[in-house]
Amino acid sequence: MADRMITFNVRRFDGERTFNQEYSIPYEKNTLLGCLTKIREEQDASLCFTSACRHAICGSCAVQVNGNAFLACETQLDTLLETFGTDELFLEPLNNLPVVRDLVVNFDGIADKMRKVEAWMCPHKDRKDHLQTPEQFHLIAKPADCVLCGSCISECRELAYDDGTYLPPAMMNKAYRFERDSRDGDHGKRVLAALENNLWKCIHCQQCSTKCPKHIPVAEEISYLRRCALSMGQTKSEGARHAYSFYNDVKRTGLLNETMLALRTEGMVKTAVNRTPFAVRMVAAGKMNPLHMPHPVKGIDDVRRLYEFAARQPRDCDEKEVSRG
Template sequence: MAKKSAHVEKPKPYTGSTFKVSIKRQASPDAPAHTEEFTLPYRSGLNITSVLVDIAANPINATGATTTAIAYDSNCLEEICGSCAMLINGKARMACSALVDALLHENGKGEITLAPLSKFPVVRDLAVDRSVLFENLKAVKAWVPIDGTYDLGAGPKQFPQIQEERYPLSNCISCTICMEVCPQFNDSTNFVGAATIAQARLFNLDPSGAVLKEDRLRALAGDGGVQECGYAQNCVQACPKQLPLTEAISDMGRDVAIQQVKDFFTR
């Protein structure tokens, strides 16, 4: 017998004509932070990105004073580019897929709070500098080292089982939400984060990418590597693409340990 799916209660329609948005703002990396409130007319079907667009079209805050548009990152509007991650009602989420109806139903106060991700340097308002992720990806050589100015021909064949294992990891959108929610990602540990480890796993499973497998494993054995993970599992719960992050970290932890043993006996 087919198993019935769990019933998910739909948010009740918001009954107010307006709602408030409280936004943490910062004019520059060195400027003091402050909170600014906006009162917006309610209409169904809004997401947070469209709220920020409405504010940009009419930048008047709740006191009636003219202000500046909110700075934030956004691109695809369909949870693929990963650029619009921010703290929404205190949780790290994607602005493009965070629906106003659900958020207003969530707190029941007719108010939504927005803030930049807390573990990355603020550039301005809700925009942060997440270049640390890309530096980490460079450190573990998260790419396939195949290139040329001519046709290289067909790549090596891959077992369907490996394809199925790699595909979920390839869905990473570099949103850094896994790093934001990770208690181990901080200045004290220099932990590279779940996204970097998962991408190293992805390319180690690739027949062409495996040529750099040992380099990736040695990089993850160093400072801030896989050993820093405390397996809090916040990452896998918060990931908007539902990547098997803890499984990837566990697999890489095993592979790193094996590589260290090999290196010890081949020195």
């Protein structure tokens, strides 16, 4: 064990060029941040990364290890070696954020995105105090743990292809956090703000939830915001039409009608322009039969009973006595 060496292959950026550089240090029980600090202090003072609190509070030390986001100060080296089964680790800056130098990324644009959802408490006209019941507090306790480390931003698969109009998961979390706060006086505004910034573009990859160092269920929060938008009558967007198409098809037959899905979602003209080449390839590959109309599956009555059961359950978007006081 004394001769065991751990190799860190770091993707570096000096302002003009990107290159990889290897560093090796003797194995010892340490955090990832401790390893980076050791490299900078003993081997290369020019290596740049950010850190501050060293206690998973400030969120400034998040980096990618072997393509996955980690908070360096709380991540044990042993955990990484066991997870990836190798003594060579590839370190990179977070995805979907401008790189300043080496492992340092620029968070300046995040403040602008937070303003879009007004991620702060709005005055409540009739409230005379800020007391909350335990139930009201627990609705916001977990989302309030967010330290804006950027891990969810880095892992978001939608952001990898987005044109800049989709709000990062961290901002969706902020929208949820204040939307559910009983002390806030402007409920609904942040749902509409998220809707205006492509709320329905989330592809349910769950990476924002699984890679969050605070274990915040961001994907579930995005689903909540969508349900709220629907309950507010916001049903004319492509995302809402897509969701209702799924809902109605499964209720009707137990199967998805893929032939009609795009037509119901995007309309005849947009589907013809954007989807025709793809549809032709699907038909040619035998993946879709435009003449086939699904018939109800065996057990469809059980499926419909599940719908009826779900309809009888209280909807969280309507739980005003809990979320708004």
